[in-house]
Amino acid sequence: MATKLPETMRGQFLEAYKQPYQLCTVPIPEPSHPDDVLIRVDAASYCHTDYVLAEGQMPGFPNSFPHIGCHEFAGTIVSHSARPSPDAVRFKIGTRVGVTGRAFHACRECFECQGCKDPIAEDEKGYSVHCTRAENNGISKDGGFAEYAVVDSRQLAPIPDKLSAAETAPLMCAGITIYAALKRCQLGSGDRVAIMGAGGGLGHLGLQYATKMGFKVLGIDAADGPLSLARSLDTGARIIDARSEKAADVVQQLGVEDGKRDLGEKGVDAVIILPESQAAFDYGMTLLKSHGKCVVVSFPEAGFHMSSRDIVFRDISIIGSLVGSNRTLREMLNFSADHGIRAVAKSFPLSGLNTLVEDYHKGGGGKLVVDMSL
Numbered sequence: 001m002a003t004k005l006p007e008t009m010r011g012q013f014l015e016a017y018k019q020p021y022q023l024c025t026v027p028i029p030e031p032s033h034p035d036d037v038l039i040r041v042d043a044a045s046y047c048h049t050d051y052v053l054a055e056g057q058m059p060g061f062p063n064s065f066p067h068i069g070c071h072e073f074a075g076t077i078v079s080h081s082a083r084p085s086p087d088a089v090r091f092k093i094g095t096r097v098g099v100t101g102r103a104f105h106a107c108r109e110c111f112e113c114q115g116c117k118d119p120i121a122e123d124e125k126g127y128s129v130h131c132t133r134a135e136n137n138g139i140s141k142d143g144g145f146a147e148y149a150v151v152d153s154r155q156l157a158p159i160p161d162k163l164s165a166a167e168t169a170p171l172m173c174a175g176i177t178i179y180a181a182l183k184r185c186q187l188g189s190g191d192r193v194a195i196m197g198a199g200g201g202l203g204h205l206g207l208q209y210a211t212k213m214g215f216k217v218l219g220i221d222a223a224d225g226p227l228s229l230a231r232s233l234d235t236g237a238r239i240i241d242a243r244s245e246k247a248a249d250v251v252q253q254l255g256v257e258d259g260k261r262d263l264g265e266k267g268v269d270a271v272i273i274l275p276e277s278q279a280a281f282d283y284g285m286t287l288l289k290s291h292g293k294c295v296v297v298s299f300p301e302a303g304f305h306m307s308s309r310d311i312v313f314r315d316i317s318i319i320g321s322l323v324g325s326n327r328t329l330r331e332m333l334n335f336s337a338d339h340g341i342r343a344v345a346k347s348f349p350l351s352g353l354n355t356l357v358e359d360y361h362k363g364g365g366g367k368l369v370v371d372m373s374l
């Protein structure tokens with residue numbers, strides 16, 4: 001067991017939908033399941049889904065109030081359960097780990113856990129991020145906006161030495177999601193990919209991953225703050241303001257650069273849709289070459305309208321991307337450490353979570369992170 005811990009912790013609680021978080025002091029939770037470990041949370045990052053959940057737009061979640069949000073965080077192992085499983089003891093006390101929202105207590109038995117059909121999300125047999133019976137830290141059950149959290153050792157990734165906790169937390173949902181979406185594009189070196197919403201939390205990480213993966217990258221956005229953030233990264237990606245450059249004109253320019261004559265061979269090989277707007281979806285579809293891939297990550301309440309003609313006559317594939325496997329999670333963290341990939345992040349103390357949320361609504365781009373050392 002661990003070194004002596006305090007008996008209570010501070011946490012930011014959601015007590016009802018559409019209400020600010022409340023800072024409360026409560027007993028520290030105890031790991032009771034053999035796979036569980038207790039971590040001291042070092043950093044916890046805010047995701048759009050935290051907002052969607054708090055607004056009551058995920059019916060049935062959380063399981064109960066009061067609720068501690070945050071499904072992308074990082075911390076240090078401080079204790080195991082009384083009878084830890086082999087998976088749990090692999091993580092020694094003091095190990096720094098990143099925690100994703102999926103999947104807490106994957107059941108080992110359902111069709112997803114027994115054989116995932118998605119190669120990007122496939123893990124060792126017995127564990128699936130798509131498990132139909134699993135819980136999720138920060139969504140169904142408590143997450144990382146607190147000083148301590150109980151997490152499932154099977155969902156963790158060790159943090160590489162080169163990354164701090166505050167650098168790791170924003171990668172645990174935003175980073176893995178955009179990294180996996182890029183893998184789903186199945187591109188080769190030198191292929192072209194466009195990222196719609198390039199200055200947002202996922203997008204600005206996507207610009208960094210995609211250029212380091214060796215692709216020719218277009219980053220598109222339609223707001224001043226995110227555009228300047230995307231430009232400031234200096235990734236070598238071409239940043240486009242969708243308000244002033246039409247997609248059809250961009251396609252023609254790419255055709256000239258690539259020495260292509262026919263319309264169907266001009267444009268990008270894949271596009272990733274991060275914003276919830278129909279205009280962004282339409283812009284991305286226009287950028288695609290014939291036989292291109294449209295990878296959809298956002299899920300607006302009203303859905304997207306898509307042209308059957310694009311799918312039939314231009315042979316565009318439209319595929320969704322939810323998340324990557326824990327194997328991909330570890331690969332993504334190592335890739336981030338090796339290539340110096342970092343979220344542009346603004347940090348807040350735990351007590352400043354409601355100020356963080358206000359900042360989020362200003363829409364400046366990048367990521368907002370609670371840093372427990374502040």
Ligand SMILES: [Zn+2]
Nearest residue numbers: 047049173174
């Ligand atoms: Zn998220």
Ligand SMILES: [Zn+2]
Nearest residue numbers: 107110113131
């Ligand atoms: Zn399962």
